[in-house]
Amino acid sequence: MLRTALKPRWLGLFALLVLLVVTFVQLGFWQLHVAQDKGLADALRHARDARPTAIDTVVGPHQKFPNPQSNRAVTAVGTYVAAEQFLVGPRRLDGRTGWWVVTPVVVEETGARLPVVRGFVTDPAAAAAVPSGRVEVDGTLAPGESPAAAPAGTAARAGGLEVLGSLDLSILVNRWPGDLYNAFVFAQGERTPTGAGVPATPGVEHVPPPEVTGGLKWRNATYALQWWVFAGFAVFMWFRMVRDDAHREREARDEREPTRVEESTA
Structure with missing residues (x-):
């Protein structure tokens, strides 16, 4: 043959x-x-559209990020720590250049800090106002970003706040006291304990969650x-x-x- x-x-x-x-x-x-x-796009879309659930039913402090739950609608109840707020940037939103405003919220159930992207600003001074007292944050879950330095020429501080190149949780775990969630949240709304909406901070716009692909x-x-x-x-x-x-x-x-x-x- x-x-x-x-x-x-x-x-x-x-x-x-x-x-x-x-x-x-x-x-x-x-x-x-x-x-x-x-x-995976279908799974993430389903997770995003699902009813919001408490953050601790999805991931706990220091637990591995649950990849299938990326973009999951979650709720965190706690208190913002204004003194630990910082900026991430530069970032783009609707063709404009600015910064993410990141503020940790101490979650009542665990006492651990959860980074919250409260919004996007083009003027760092607009990030100064932080809701005080107990607050309920509605948002979408996201994993921490890869380490990245701010581009050359970017100021280390803006509007009195530190500027980081990415939302790298490995940096925060060494800076913030106590436990830390291995995730962050894109805030889409804030409420007081009575259910009333927290007035929007002038100049701070909510950041829509990123589109994520993958799956089967x-x-x-x-x-x-x-x-x-x-x-x-x-x-x-x-x-x-x-x-x-x-x-x-x-x-x-x-x-x-x-x-x-x-x-x-x-």
Whole structure:
């Protein structure tokens, strides 16, 4: 069979086979990535649209961040610590450059600090006003950001507040006393214990949660499987055709053998 496979005809088809298999495999991986993207996007959209739940039912202080709960609507009840407020930036919102205003809230249930992105400002001085007393913060959950230094030329302080390049929780755990949540919240609303909304701080705009992708969508995963089946079928067909050709050659050779034997005997 090896000798048959080395025929120019089958070698040419083998080259085409390699091209097809590589193409089908790559298309399969592409569909798999699409399936992952759509699947997690759906899961995160569902989590974001779900009814808000208390922060401690999703993640506790120092616990590993629950990735499937990213963008989950949560509520934290506690008190802001205005003295520990800082800025993260520069950041962009609706084509404007500014800063995130980050203020820790001490959660009543645990006494641990939870960083809250209270909003976006173009004027750092607008971040000075912080709601006092007990407050209920509604927002969406997010994991800490990767370490990043502020861009060159960025001032270390603005409006009297420290400026960090990213919301890196590993920095905060060494600065803030007590326990820390391994997550932060994009505030979407604040209420007093009576349920009345906290007046919006002038100049501070809520930051919409980021769009997150990833996951698995079974329909696209099926498409990926189909492409890989096509690749396997192409290999099978090439092997089958070469085998059949070799079988025909063997039968023709066997038919010629008796004639040669008779001629030799005569």
